[in-house]
Amino acid sequence: MTSIGDITQAQRRFKGVQGIILKKLGNAYLNPVYFGVCTLISLYDSIENNPEPEVDLRGAETLSPLKIDKAQWIFIGGVVGAILAVIAVILVGVLICRKRANGPRKPRRGTQFSNDLAGNPAYSNDTFESPQYAQVDKENQMSSKGIMVELGNVSTSEDSDTNDIRPDNLYLNTESTDADNLYSNTEAKNVFPEYNIAVGNLPSVAKMKRKNNAFKKEFAMLPKGLKFPHSEGEREENSKKNRYLTTFPYDHSRVQLDTYDANTDYINANYIKNYSKDKAYIATQGPKKNTLSDFWQMIWQENVDTIIMVTNLMEGDKKKCDQYWPESTHKKVVIGEFTLKMLEERENTVYIYRCIKLACEDTDRIVHQFHFTKWPDHDVPDKTNLVNFYRKVKSSPSNGSGPMVVHCSAGVGRTGTFLALDALYEHGNATGFVNIMEYTHMMRQDRMNMIQTVEQYATVYDILVEAFDVPQSAIPKQDFLNMLDSRLIEREYQKLQDLKPVIDANKFQAGKLKENVPKNAVQNLLPHDDYRPYLMSYGRSSNDYINAVKIQSFREGGNIFVTQYPLQNTIGDLWSLVYDNDCRTIVILDELSEDVIPSSTSHRFSNDNFIISRISSNALQDKVTISLRHK
Incomplete structure (x- = not known):
């Protein structure tokens, strides 16, 4: 039976690791549970299964003292001396072995990289070994034999870098017979094992890293700039094909166009790996006027059927990409050897879908282009918008035979962020864990500066949390009534409550201003400064504030x-909002007041700027038509 001393030893062992809870279950056993994340350490023995040995002293005979003569004492002394000599030899051997074991060791292949990396962010590319991955069996990986383990020392100090590496971040496949056999690419090995994160722990890990400023530390450790030969991109005849003077494709992974002349096979594009394919993606710059035919040549020869565009043609006053598709469904465009016809164009709030027929000689193919329109350059998009866009991409038909082409303007920042979402989401579903640090490093072995800013790097965590944690909730309209279930609604609502963000109090400054406080019906329901509309046609007695937000x-x-x-004091603000934004429909979920809506066609009222009158009404539809005229 486990003693209190055993429990105390276990407590000392895990000192500083979030805590051990002692739970008493009857008188049978003590069960300390480590709630650090997923590890359960059971330190009890059942009394029923392992009873203490009992000794029955009833009827025991009394033993007389032994009488030993001198010869016997000499014999016993010799035996004891021999035993002590053997024990001494064993102890000396153990000490020698321990000394050797604790002495300098030759580092295991791949281990030295991690140690050097932590202390030397400005390393050269020859420090790296190409990440190598081995095939993981999904069924076994997700079974109960996959356990969470603690690796290394865990510190609770807020200043310690080990706060970035928690025991709940790490996943071990106990089915593997090869310590290096963790992934599924064939070139190298896992060089960042300490950054493995179990999918179930990703939300808490992301929150902790943001709190500890760990994203900045990790991002600083990644290789920056040009780390591999890139001579083709610097050749004079190819330099005019580069959109930016400092962004070149690496020679070893660049896409080479199928041409008769080797001097014309250049395009600023690289093959990018995921965890299962060496050429899963192509990352490229936004096409230029003089590279449009090269772009479509690449699409054709690589058998691409999906293009992801995560930039706009113009952003501000800067051209980010040249248009490489037809302007409308009524026009054909000839680019080099290819004829393009747009079969369909659908516009959504945050993206545009285009279906393009690409023809060369007597053969034609269908290419799907998904154009995300709400991603600011060098910045991050709304995570929900991006994940919904990603799900739309993945649900579209694809033959899957060619790589997915992804481009922004330079083909590194936004492009890398989107590729990380796809590769890590697929990998996480297959294995149960992700390693954002490692995959960013993998991409940067194939193309420079993939994921360009620390904000984009942190966004990868956020969008993966969204992708894994928020279920796909879109319902086809024909299935809506069949899917309408109160339990489903309750589950979705609870998930929304669990994911509700905590917003900084500084984001509600406008509503807290002294002159705006009387405009709020409830003082703890204020509009977020980033999403509130600004009134423009307010009168002399008001300002640009209204307690309202804009949603998509x-x-x-x-x-x-x-x-x-x-x-009573904000009626004019409502009509300013309607007028400024050309709103044609107002839905009121309250009793109508004649101070807000004229009660009859003969009733009208005015304020500083507007005259409001009632034109007609429909009692059956509970609908009123209003005339709003600016003075």
């Missing part, structure tokens, strides 16, 4: 304003 609909230009029912 599913179509471009279909924004919706959500606001409180007007107070």
Whole structure:
């Protein structure tokens, strides 16, 4: 039976690791549970299964003292001396072995990289060994034999870098017979094992890393700039094909066009690996006017059927990409040897889908282009928008025979972020863990500076949390009534509550201003400064503030304003909001007041700027038509 001393030893062993809880279950045993993340350490023995040995002293005979003569004492002394000599020899041998074991060791292949990396962010590319991966059996990997383990020392100091590496970040496949056999690529090995994160722990790990500023530390450890030969991109005849003067494709992974002349096979594009294919993706720059035919040549020869565009043609006053598709469904475009016809174009709030027929000689193919339109350059998009866009991409038909082409403007920052989402989401579903640090390093072995900023790096964590944690909830309209289930609604609502963000109090400054406090119906329901509309046609007695926020609909230009029912002193602000944004529909979920809506066609009222009158009404539809005229 486990003693209290055993429990105390276990407590000392895990000192500083979030804590051990002692739970008493009857009188049978003590069960300390390590709640650090997933590891359960059971330190009890059942009394029923392992009873203490009992000794029955009833009827025991009394033994007389032994009498030993001198010869016997000499014999016993000799035996004891021999035994002590043997024990001494064994102890000396053990000490020698321990000394050798604790002495300098030759580092295991791949281990030295991690140690050097932590202390020397500005390493050269020859420090790296190509990451190598071995095939993982999904069924076994996700079985109960996959356990969470603690590796290394865990510190609770806020200043310690080991706070970035928690025991819940690490996943061990106990089915593997090869310590290096963790992934599924054939070139090298896992050089960042300490950054493995179990998918179930990703939300808490991401939160902890943001709190500890770990994203910045990790990002600083990655290789930056040009680390491999790139002579083709620097050749004079190819330099004019580069959109940016400092972004070149590496020679070893560049896409080579099928041409008769080797001097014309250049395009600023690289093959990018995922965890199962060496040429899973092509990362490229936004096409230029003089590279449009090269771009479509690459699409054709690589049998690409999906193009992901994560930039706009113009951003501000800067050209980011040249248009490489037809302007409308009514026009054909001839680019080099290829004829393009747009069969379909659908516009959503955050993306545009285009279906293009690509023809060369007597053969034609269908290419699907998904154009994400809400990603600011060198910045990060809304995570929900990006994940919904990604799900739309993955649900589209694809023959899967060619790589997915992804481009932004330079083909490194936004492109790398999207590729990381796809590769790590697929890998996480297959194995139960992800390693963002490692995959970013993998991409940077194939193309420079993939994931360009620390903000984009942190966004990979956020969008993976969203992708893994928030289920796909879109329902086809024909299935809506069949899917309508109160339990489903409750589960989705609870998930939303669990994922509700904690917003900084500094994001509500406008609503807290002294002059705006009287405009709020409830003082703890204030609009977020980043999403509130600014009034423009307010009168002399008001300002640009209204307690309202703008939310997205599913179509471009279909924004919706959500606001409180007007107070007596904010009726004019409501009509300013309607007028400024050309709102044609108002839905009121409250009793109508004649101070807000004229009660009859003969009733009208005005304020500083507007005259509001009632034109007609439909009692059956509970609908009123209003005329709003600016003075």
